[in-house]
Amino acid sequence: xxxxxxxxxxxxxxxxEAIIRELRDLLALPNVASxxxxxxxxxxxxxxxxxxxxxxxxxxxxxxxxxxxxxELAAPGATRTLLxxxxxxxxxxxxxxxxxxxxxxxxxxxxRFEDNAPIIPWERARYPLADDARIYARSSSDDKAPIVxxxxxxxxxxxxxxxxxxxxxxxxxxxxxAGSGHLAQxxxxxxxxxxxDLWLFGDGPIDPRGxxxxxxxxxxxxxxxxxxxxxxxxxxxxHYGNVAPNPAAxxxxxxxxxxxxxxxxxxxGFSADPPSQRSRALxxxxxxxxxxxxxxxxxxxxxxxxxxxxxxRPALNVTQLTYGGAGPQRxxxxxxxxxxxxIRLTPGITPQRARELIEAHVRNQGYTLVDAxxxxxxxxxxxxxxxxxxxxxxxxxxxxxxxxxxxxRIVDIARAATxxxxxxxxxxxxxxxxxxxxEVLNTPFVIVPIVNADNNQHAPNENLRMREFRQxxxxxxxxxxxxxxxx
Amino acid sequence: xxxxxxxxxxxxxxxxEAIIRELRDLLALPNVASxxxxxxxxxxxxxxxxxxxxxxxxxxxxxxxxxxxxxELAAPGATRTLLxxxxxxxxxxxxxxxxxxxxxxxxxxxxRFEDNAPIIPWERARYPLADDARIYARSSSDDKAPIVxxxxxxxxxxxxxxxxxxxxxxxxxxxxxAGSGHLAQxxxxxxxxxxxDLWLFGDGPIDPRGxxxxxxxxxxxxxxxxxxxxxxxxxxxxHYGNVAPNPAAxxxxxxxxxxxxxxxxxxxGFSADPPSQRSRALxxxxxxxxxxxxxxxxxxxxxxxxxxxxxxRPALNVTQLTYGGAGPQRxxxxxxxxxxxxIRLTPGITPQRARELIEAHVRNQGYTLVDAxxxxxxxxxxxxxxxxxxxxxxxxxxxxxxxxxxxxRIVDIARAATxxxxxxxxxxxxxxxxxxxxEVLNTPFVIVPIVNADNNQHAPNENLRMREFRQxxxxxxxxxxxxxxxx
Numbered sequence: 001x002x003x004x005x006x007x008x009x010x011x012x013x014x015x016x017e018a019i020i021r022e023l024r025d026l027l028a029l030p031n032v033a034s035x036x037x038x039x040x041x042x043x044x045x046x047x048x049x050x051x052x053x054x055x056x057x058x059x060x061x062x063x064x065x066x067x068x069x070x071x072e073l074a075a076p077g078a079t080r081t082l083l084x085x086x087x088x089x090x091x092x093x094x095x096x097x098x099x100x101x102x103x104x105x106x107x108x109x110x111x112r113f114e115d116n117a118p119i120i121p122w123e124r125a126r127y128p129l130a131d132d133a134r135i136y137a138r139s140s141s142d143d144k145a146p147i148v149x150x151x152x153x154x155x156x157x158x159x160x161x162x163x164x165x166x167x168x169x170x171x172x173x174x175x176x177x178a179g180s181g182h183l184a185q186x187x188x189x190x191x192x193x194x195x196x197d198l199w200l201f202g203d204g205p206i207d208p209r210g211x212x213x214x215x216x217x218x219x220x221x222x223x224x225x226x227x228x229x230x231x232x233x234x235x236x237x238x239h240y241g242n243v244a245p246n247p248a249a250x251x252x253x254x255x256x257x258x259x260x261x262x263x264x265x266x267x268x269g270f271s272a273d274p275p276s277q278r279s280r281a282l283x284x285x286x287x288x289x290x291x292x293x294x295x296x297x298x299x300x301x302x303x304x305x306x307x308x309x310x311x312x313r314p315a316l317n318v319t320q321l322t323y324g325g326a327g328p329q330r331x332x333x334x335x336x337x338x339x340x341x342x343i344r345l346t347p348g349i350t351p352q353r354a355r356e357l358i359e360a361h362v363r364n365q366g367y368t369l370v371d372a373x374x375x376x377x378x379x380x381x382x383x384x385x386x387x388x389x390x391x392x393x394x395x396x397x398x399x400x401x402x403x404x405x406x407x408x409r410i411v412d413i414a415r416a417a418t419x420x421x422x423x424x425x426x427x428x429x430x431x432x433x434x435x436x437x438x439e440v441l442n443t444p445f446v447i448v449p450i451v452n453a454d455n456n457q458h459a460p461n462e463n464l465r466m467r468e469f470r471q472x473x474x475x476x477x478x479x480x481x482x483x484x485x486x487x
Numbered sequence: 488x489x490x491x492x493x494x495x496x497x498x499x500x501x502x503x504e505a506i507i508r509e510l511r512d513l514l515a516l517p518n519v520a521s522x523x524x525x526x527x528x529x530x531x532x533x534x535x536x537x538x539x540x541x542x543x544x545x546x547x548x549x550x551x552x553x554x555x556x557x558x559e560l561a562a563p564g565a566t567r568t569l570l571x572x573x574x575x576x577x578x579x580x581x582x583x584x585x586x587x588x589x590x591x592x593x594x595x596x597x598x599r600f601e602d603n604a605p606i607i608p609w610e611r612a613r614y615p616l617a618d619d620a621r622i623y624a625r626s627s628s629d630d631k632a633p634i635v636x637x638x639x640x641x642x643x644x645x646x647x648x649x650x651x652x653x654x655x656x657x658x659x660x661x662x663x664x665a666g667s668g669h670l671a672q673x674x675x676x677x678x679x680x681x682x683x684d685l686w687l688f689g690d691g692p693i694d695p696r697g698x699x700x701x702x703x704x705x706x707x708x709x710x711x712x713x714x715x716x717x718x719x720x721x722x723x724x725x726h727y728g729n730v731a732p733n734p735a736a737x738x739x740x741x742x743x744x745x746x747x748x749x750x751x752x753x754x755x756g757f758s759a760d761p762p763s764q765r766s767r768a769l770x771x772x773x774x775x776x777x778x779x780x781x782x783x784x785x786x787x788x789x790x791x792x793x794x795x796x797x798x799x800r801p802a803l804n805v806t807q808l809t810y811g812g813a814g815p816q817r818x819x820x821x822x823x824x825x826x827x828x829x830i831r832l833t834p835g836i837t838p839q840r841a842r843e844l845i846e847a848h849v850r851n852q853g854y855t856l857v858d859a860x861x862x863x864x865x866x867x868x869x870x871x872x873x874x875x876x877x878x879x880x881x882x883x884x885x886x887x888x889x890x891x892x893x894x895x896r897i898v899d900i901a902r903a904a905t906x907x908x909x910x911x912x913x914x915x916x917x918x919x920x921x922x923x924x925x926e927v928l929n930t931p932f933v934i935v936p937i938v939n940a941d942n943n944q945h946a947p948n949e950n951l952r953m954r955e956f957r958q959x960x961x962x963x964x965x966x967x968x969x970x971x972x973x974x
Contacts (some may be wrong), residue, residue, distance in 0.1 A: 238917030241802030255739035315728030324807030329827035340816035430725030
């Protein structure tokens with residue numbers, strides 16, 4: 001444990017009631033991303049949290065978007081600038097009746113509610129709280145705790161007179177759970193303000209095994225629907241079998257032409273950047289393959305690789321098949337079949353490029369693409385008709401390169417701070433709309449999550465466990481003390 | 488027009504009121520196949536219809552089955568025996584409120600009810616009825632009219648002292664619309680009684696263009712469901728894309744491995760008897776390809792063949808796809824995907840053989856077949872799991888060979904009787920459970936429908952048009968006069 005980490009540990013031990021009080025107050029503010037007034041109230045409260053510490057902070061506006069918060073803290077003599085990112089908006093709380101306690105009434109329990117751990121009334125709480133104690137509230141983990149943890153780490157450093165190794169900037173987003181639709185625009189509008197050497201993302205959970213984690217990127221995403229067409233009306237499969245085109249069989253052939261059973265995408269021309277040997281090795285070690293497979297009873301990954309290597313590949317996921325109704329099987333050939341897809345992109349291929357390749361691929365299979373259900377005239381004159389509909393949201397994968405000195409410095413600090421327990425994920429399987437940081441600001445980033453993996457993120461009964469929160473404050477202190485030097 | 492045909496025409500003209508009276512009385516008896524008492528009442532009435540003519544008839548019983556009617560009429564000097572088949576049971580009448588007039592209250596209209604043709608009260612009907620007049624009732628076409636038409640043809644021949652060319656037998660079934668589940672057993676039990684040289688099937692509609700039709704067979708059918716398995720629970724497609732097997736993509740590959748877009752079945756080892764050149768030529772001429780394709784707006788058949796040639800191929804029809812729910816597309820990998828199929832069989836392959844080949848084929852693709860949803864243990868230890876469930880009902884294709892002298896004789900008579908207008912269908916696309924006639928009795932058959940194609944068979948507002956009914960009596964008379972000689 002570094003000096004900064006012990007200082008942070010001791011600071012939290014001495015001031016935990018106040019730190020938790022600050023978190024509770026923030027969690028009591030409803031923050032569903034779709035309510036701009038609530039988002040502004042949260043932003044105001046966060047600006048006040050900085051102001052109480054004498055750190056310059058303000059709301060920054062982007063036309064048509066929910067507000068964000070900007071703050072900065074100069075470190076005398078520092079040559080590097082680190083930018084800390086978190087978001088203060090939250091997922092919707094529906095279904096509300098699935099919450100055991102109200103989502104915006106932070107509630108302390110001695111453990112998991114699923115294990116019948118009792119509620120501890122706040123006035124009877126004893127500090128320091130137990131390691132297994134949990135605070136239940138929307139955004140307790142995702143993503144207000146990292147904000148409070150980072151401020152606690154700064155408080156600890158200042159109280160012990162340990163200098164910050166870098167100038168600090170903060171960009172706290174109010175639209176993340178709504179898809180960050182204005183993020184690129186915000187970054188572009190405030191690009192001078194947000195100039196830095198590295199973004200530190202405080203978001204997401206740590207490794208399910210309880211090990212600390214640093215992630216260097218996430219897959220991107222595009223969604224689409226593919227529809228194939230048969231006869232204009234549902235027909236008797238005896239009188240019309242082999243006569244009317246079978247849209248479901250055609251759809252199956254198209255799907256089979258697009259991906260192999262080992263997950264390989266076989267769309268003509270589709271290729272992503274191959275990961276380096278170093279990244280593959282990190283990915284192999286970065287995740288608990290056995291743990292990830294055993295819960296959902298998966299015999300092996302699609303290509304027989306480790307979990308981490310599997311998610312470094314682009315994935316074409318079929319998410320829905322629709323044909324012939326949901327009732328009993330009828331002996332009929334229906335007029336259309338459709339499949340829903342999402343495609344998880346890795347570095348080297350954008351959603352736009354993926355879309356072009358998918359459209360070209362379907363055309364290459366002999367299909368004429370229509371942009372509405374085909375007319376009778378089209379059906380009568382064209383044998384192979386298909387429709388592709390792409391979803392609005394879609395963003396590229398973004399990943400920082402391990403050879404970047406700032407990134408390597410953060411990884412080295414994390415390794416030393418955790419006695420090599422930290423798991424480095426070159427890419428996460430899910431998607432985050434973080435590509436604009438590289439695309440707009442040309443800045444590398446690393447994701448340094450601190451919250452427990454079983455936090456019910458995005459679901460009812462979201463919670464934060466104290467053990468991970470405390471370790472998180474120490475982890476952040478280590479980056480503050482050393483992240484800005486040595487590179 | 489042959490002598491027998493003009494005699495039949497004149498007889499109907501002179502006695503149409505009595506003939507229609509006999510049909511009305513029979514149609515007034517409810518005959519839904521699932522009600523054995525109703526079926527017996529119909530059988531009793533039909534036995535009486537024969538008895539009134541001095542033709543020996545009786546109910547024949549098969550254990551556990553609805554009753555059938557048997558009758559016979561010897562022709563002095565005849566060496567051949569023709570057996571006439573029809574069925575007197577009917578399809579269910581639900582939805583009852585879709586019937587414009589009650590299904591068991593035979594109702595006369597001057598034309599189609601869809602064209603607002605008025606009802607003609609029976610007491611005001613003028614005989615002969617107009618060619619376009621229609622009688623609305625369940626089984627008016629399917630399949631009581633052929634029984635009444637055949638008896639009218641016999642009456643006409645007898646009244647004019649034209650000898651029957653063959654001994655006649657009748658097998659009138661009471662379970663056809665319920666799937667003929669006991670037909671093979673009935674034929675086996677009464678095989679001596681039912682011995683004949685040829686079965687004449689009076690069932691089904693004529694060509695939609697209004698041309699007479701003789702059909703020599705029908706495709707068989709087997710139904711099944713194929714299910715593939717992914718993770719035990721629905722998983723996030725980002726965190727698990729390329730990790731969890733995608734059951735929908737696997738299902739698509741299996742479907743694509745089983746049939747080509749041109750309809751060719753590519754199941755390992757699957758082969759049916761190739762049709763002869765002669766049959767193909769007949770099939771090409773036997774159906775109105777353009778008419779069959781234009782209604783449902785089909786650009787071309789799956790293999791670009793004529794309608795008739797298309798249905799001489801076995802067809803693997805996908806009839807349902809089920810995966811990922813019916814609501815909005817979610818970004819998830821679900822635990823199973825399934826497809827419904829029917830397979831329309833042609834001569835040379837039985838449902839049992841098809842089933843064996845399908846099972847072997849899925850195994851050959853690397854799958855382990857389970858006969859229930861897989862356990863967690865199976866999911867954890869076996870990568871490729873699938874389930875095949877076959878439907879109970881299934882029967883082979885049956886088709887008579889044009890080189891058979893009895894069959895050829897019927898075709899020749901039909902040609903001469905219609906000045907070559909008749910259309911010969913070597914095989915019909917739909918399925919009829921007629922294979923037992925060949926399998927149990929080793930007897931050839933031909934299908935000689937007489938009713939209008941737009942009769943709403945199996946649907947509400949079933950009807951019979953007078954033009955076709957009258958022509959049917961003549962058509963049957965031609966077979967009675969000449970079917971038993973000349974071969």
